[in-house]
Amino acid sequence: MKSIKLVLAVLFISFSIAGIAQEEKEKKGKEITVMEVKTSAQCEMCKERIEKNMAYEKGIKFVELDLETKVLTLKYREDKTTSEQLRKAVSKIGYDADDVDADPVAYAKLPACCQKGGHDHE
Ligand SMILES: [Cu+2]
Numbered sequence: 001m002k003s004i005k006l007v008l009a010v011l012f013i014s015f016s017i018a019g020i021a022q023e024e025k026e027k028k029g030k031e032i033t034v035m036e037v038k039t040s041a042q043c044e045m046c047k048e049r050i051e052k053n054m055a056y057e058k059g060i061k062f063v064e065l066d067l068e069t070k071v072l073t074l075k076y077r078e079d080k081t082t083s084e085q086l087r088k089a090v091s092k093i094g095y096d097a098d099d100v101d102a103d104p105v106a107y108a109k110l111p112a113c114c115q116k117g118g119h120d121h122e
Pocket residue numbers: 041042043044045046047113114115
């Protein structure tokens with residue numbers, strides 16, 4: 001009887017250790033990376049448009065655009081997407097993303113106030 005208890009205890013402990021190891025492996029694969037992208041956002045509408053669209057991008061965990069600095073902060077899963085893909089996604093919405101220029105077709109569809117220089121009077 002004692003030996004059965006011992007076997008069970010050993011089994012339980014080894015399962016726990018395996019579980020912890022598995023958890024750590026998963027955590028490693030899901031590492032979150034933070035990146036900042038300089039965009040050409042002009043106003044509150046731009047902020048909403050970019051945040052909404054980027055939130056649907058694959059691998060994205062967090063999106064926030066600071067209108068003062070036009071810097072978009074993204075948190076994403078490295079195993080799901082890349083910084084290049086995310087800059088391209090911003091460009092497809094119609095905005096510059098660092099050195100990636102806005103997609104001309106998407107840019108042309110933006111309301112006039114959201115196009116570059118739309119707020120020059122400020
Ligand atoms: Cu705008």
